[in-house]
Amino acid sequence: MLFAQDTGRHAMAVLSWVAGLVVLVGAAEVDQALIRREMEEAIASLDSARGYGAYEKSVDVPEQIVLAYEWAQGRAPDPVEFHTLLGMWPELGLKPSDLLSFAIRGKEPAITWEMCAAFIARKTARPQPSAQTKALAAALLNTPLGKDEGAGPAKSSAGRVAVKSEPGVAYNTYFGYLHAHSELSDGEGSPDQAYTSARAAGLDFFALTDHGELVLVWPWEDKWGQEQSAADRADAPGEFAALWGFEWSSPLYGHATVVNSEDYTDCVSSSRLVQLYDWLADRPDAFGRFNHPGYFDYAIADLLHFRLFDQAVNQMVGVECWNGDDGFDRYYYAGNWEGPESYLDRANLNGWRVGALGGEDNHRADWGRMGRFRTGVLATELTREGIAEAYMSRRFYATEDDNLCLDFRCGGYPMGSMLDGEARVFEVRAYDRDGEEFEEVRLYRNGQLIEARTVTGGDVVEVFEDASTDDCYYYVIVKQVDDSDGNGRKDEAISSPIWFGDLDGAKSGCYSPLFKEQPASAGWSNLAVLLLAAGALVTTTRTHRTDRTDRTDRTYKNRME
Numbered sequence: 001m002l003f004a005q006d007t008g009r010h011a012m013a014v015l016s017w018v019a020g021l022v023v024l025v026g027a028a029e030v031d032q033a034l035i036r037r038e039m040e041e042a043i044a045s046l047d048s049a050r051g052y053g054a055y056e057k058s059v060d061v062p063e064q065i066v067l068a069y070e071w072a073q074g075r076a077p078d079p080v081e082f083h084t085l086l087g088m089w090p091e092l093g094l095k096p097s098d099l100l101s102f103a104i105r106g107k108e109p110a111i112t113w114e115m116c117a118a119f120i121a122r123k124t125a126r127p128q129p130s131a132q133t134k135a136l137a138a139a140l141l142n143t144p145l146g147k148d149e150g151a152g153p154a155k156s157s158a159g160r161v162a163v164k165s166e167p168g169v170a171y172n173t174y175f176g177y178l179h180a181h182s183e184l185s186d187g188e189g190s191p192d193q194a195y196t197s198a199r200a201a202g203l204d205f206f207a208l209t210d211h212g213e214l215v216l217v218w219p220w221e222d223k224w225g226q227e228q229s230a231a232d233r234a235d236a237p238g239e240f241a242a243l244w245g246f247e248w249s250s251p252l253y254g255h256a257t258v259v260n261s262e263d264y265t266d267c268v269s270s271s272r273l274v275q276l277y278d279w280l281a282d283r284p285d286a287f288g289r290f291n292h293p294g295y296f297d298y299a300i301a302d303l304l305h306f307r308l309f310d311q312a313v314n315q316m317v318g319v320e321c322w323n324g325d326d327g328f329d330r331y332y333y334a335g336n337w338e339g340p341e342s343y344l345d346r347a348n349l350n351g352w353r354v355g356a357l358g359g360e361d362n363h364r365a366d367w368g369r370m371g372r373f374r375t376g377v378l379a380t381e382l383t384r385e386g387i388a389e390a391y392m393s394r395r396f397y398a399t400e401d402d403n404l405c406l407d408f409r410c411g412g413y414p415m416g417s418m419l420d421g422e423a424r425v426f427e428v429r430a431y432d433r434d435g436e437e438f439e440e441v442r443l444y445r446n447g448q449l450i451e452a453r454t455v456t457g458g459d460v461v462e463v464f465e466d467a468s469t470d471d472c473y474y475y476v477i478v479k480q481v482d483d484s485d486g487n488g489r490k491d492e493a494i495s496s497p498i499w500f501g502d503l504d505g506a507k508s509g510c511y512s513p514l515f516k517e518q519p520a521s522a523g524w525s526n527l528a529v530l531l532l533a534a535g536a537l538v539t540t541t542r543t544h545r546t547d548r549t550d551r552t553d554r555t556y557k558n559r560m561e
């Protein structure tokens with residue numbers, strides 16, 4: 001489930017402007033109350049026309065998009081802007097006034113009081129579409145966007161930061177996810193209800209990630225601030241980590257969620273995928289994740305089919321292997337764009353370094369209760385900082401069982417590590433807090449199954465070796481004996497990869513410079529140590545944090561350099 005399915009396509013009301021707008025000029029300070037009153041009158045007038053069937057049929061949506069830009073910006077939209085808004089109408093259930101807000105701010109990241117004042121001062125009446133408007137709309141409608149629109153040249157893989165967690169650390173396992181909606185965009189329920197529900201449902205961590213396109217509306221609606229303050233109220237270090245984020249939701253390029261940024265963007269002001277990646281790269285504490293791949297593969301290739309953009313490789317940390325109540329059948333085993341690879345593998349083979357995760361993507365006020373799918377995170381403490389650091393380090397996995405613990409290591413380095421030169425001896429521990437048993441552990445290299453091993457019991461430790469010295473990545477899938485979600489396939493969990501090699505993009509289609517450092521002296525590459533550390537995995541002790549990080553910039557600084 002992606003968006004709340006409203007009843008039918010929303011009518012696009014005529015942008016019928018009310019007469020008598022007060023002209024606001026020359027004031028040293030804008031009169032916010034006055035501007036708000038004027039704009040709200042205009043908005044009410046625009047939106048009141050929604051829902052009339054006859055009216056809906058009479059509206060020429062392409063023409064109205066062009067007109068809104070001519071009206072508010074004095075220019076026509078470019079083809080990507082035009083097709084983005086056209087696609088957003090049904091997908092996000094836009095109101096006519098939303099269109100006006102997008103047109104007023106154009107490429108700016110937020111609509112300000114000054115923009116509204118200038119708009120009111122400049123325009124006292126809505127212009128009528130001219131013959132030129134109609135011709136332009138027709139031309140834009142007939143401008144096809146190529147599958148590669150905005151893709152740019154293929155990127156090399158230089159200049160990345162490698163991720164390497166410390167070896168031999170015993171982590172706690174926490175369950176949650178970072179993709180959910182509320183009434184701040186197109187979901188149901190308040191932000192406070194969302195965080196409260198998620199915690200009550202037993203999640204350890206959670207983030208609201210409302211659609212950026214609907215968070216950014218009018219200056220008096222501080223929806224982003226509402227999301228942040230709801231998260232602040234819900235956050236309880238050591239007990240429940242409440243993060244915030246937004247979903248960049250392009251009907252042309254697909255969706256991605258960004259968490260741990262001070263501000264936000266959307267698919268109008270950052271209309272191309274590469275602009276989202278640039279935006280992300282300017283905010284190194286933020287991290288992103290690819291959502292429900294395969295959903296938006298029409299006008300332009302969905303997520304540009306994971307074309308590599310170097311600037312975002314470090315920060316795009318994962319791809320959804322489950323979304324809502326769709327599990328691995330859809331997002332790992334079946335759906336893909338062209339070849340037999342899973343989306344997880346397609347992205348990694350293209351040079352991204354993404355792990356396996358998922359999100360409920362709630363739109364129906366059922367946070368934490370939609371099903372049993374979870375993202376499991378290996379962290380040392382249950383705080384925002386701890387969760388953010390674990391995501392940036394790719395220490396997470398996707399699981400169809402809500403309390404399946406999975407630890408996958410090489411030489412003591414946990415999943416998500418980027419290694420070079422370590423012996424390829426892999427340790428896997430899978431444990432279920434309900435005692436549900438496992439029947440299989442499988443090791444994959446570059447998405448290819450290397451070994452499937454039959455196992456028994458509810459607490460499994462297995463060691464695998466691989467003689468390959470190629471540049472490649474490994475992950476494991478563990479399978480249980482039961483089918484808790486009733487989808488006809490037994491529950492599984494997919495680890496995030498461990499990457500190997502002194503790689504560059506030219507070699508084996510893969511990634512790039514990896515770690516050159518030697519592992520810490522306390523080696524962790526023998527089974528005895530594995531068992532000792534693995535035992536600590538299931539500890540229920542949670543570190544209580546009293547020294548809250550200074551969050552003057554309101555992001556949870558991860559401690560990874």
Ligand SMILES: [Zn+2]
Pocket residue numbers: 002247249255291292
């Ligand atoms: Zn989405």
Ligand SMILES: [Zn+2]
Pocket residue numbers: 002179180181247361
């Ligand atoms: Zn979503």
